[in-house]
Amino acid sequence: MKPFQLVIGCLLVVLASGSVNAEAIYKWRDKNGKIHFGDRPPATEESEAVTVKPNLYQAPEYESTIGSVRQKVVMYSTKRCGYCKKARRYFKRNAIPYVEYDVETSQKGRRDYKKLGGRGVPIILVGKQRLNGFSEASFREVYTR
CATH class of the missing domain: 3.40.30.10 (Glutaredoxin)
Known part of the structure; x- marks a missing residue:
C-alpha cells in the first residue's frame, strides 16, 4: 500500500468512526530519520498516535x-x-x-x-x-x- 493510500484509508476509518480525537499527538520519522511530533498526522509519512502524560507540578502556596x-x-x-x-x-x-x-x-x-x-x-x-x-x-x- 502506498503512503497516500494509507493516509486516505486512515482518514476514512476516522471519519467512519464518527469522531475525531483533536487532542491526539502523532509521532513519525521523516525520510532523513528525524523524529517529529504534531497534532495532525503527516500526509506523506506513516505515523503513530502517542499517549502524552503531562508532568504536572503543583507549587506550594507562599x-x-x-x-x-x-x-x-x-x-x-x-x-x-x-x-x-x-x-x-x-x-x-x-x-x-x-x-x-x-x-x-x-x-x-x-x-x-x-x-x-x-x-x-x-x-x-x-x-x-x-x-x-x-x-x-x-x-x-x-x-x-
Whole structure:
C-alpha cells in the first residue's frame, strides 16, 4: 500500500468512526530519520498516535496558616547570616512556607533589598508588615496579627 493510500484509508476509518480525537499527538520519522511530533498526522509519512502524560507540578502556596490567619512570608537573606539561619530553622520547624531571596546572589533579591532600603539581613515581610532581623517572639507577633 502506498503512503497516500494509507493516509486516505486512515482518514476514512476516522471519519467512519464518527469522531475525531483533536487532542491526539502523532509521532513519525521523516525520510532523513528525524523524529517529529504534531497534532495532525503527516500526509506523506506513516505515523503513530502517542499517549502524552503531562508532568504536572503543583507549587506550594507562599502563604501559611496559624489559626485562621493567612500571611505571605518573604525573607531577604544571605547564606552566611546567623539570624537568617535561625529564621530558616524556625520556619521549617513550624511548617511555615516562605519565599527566600539571597541579596548577594539573586538579582531580584538585590533589587528588592535596595528598594526596601535594606541595611542588614534578614528583612522579613509578613503580608504588608516588615521585620528587620529575626527573633521568634517578634516574628510570632507580626505573623499572628
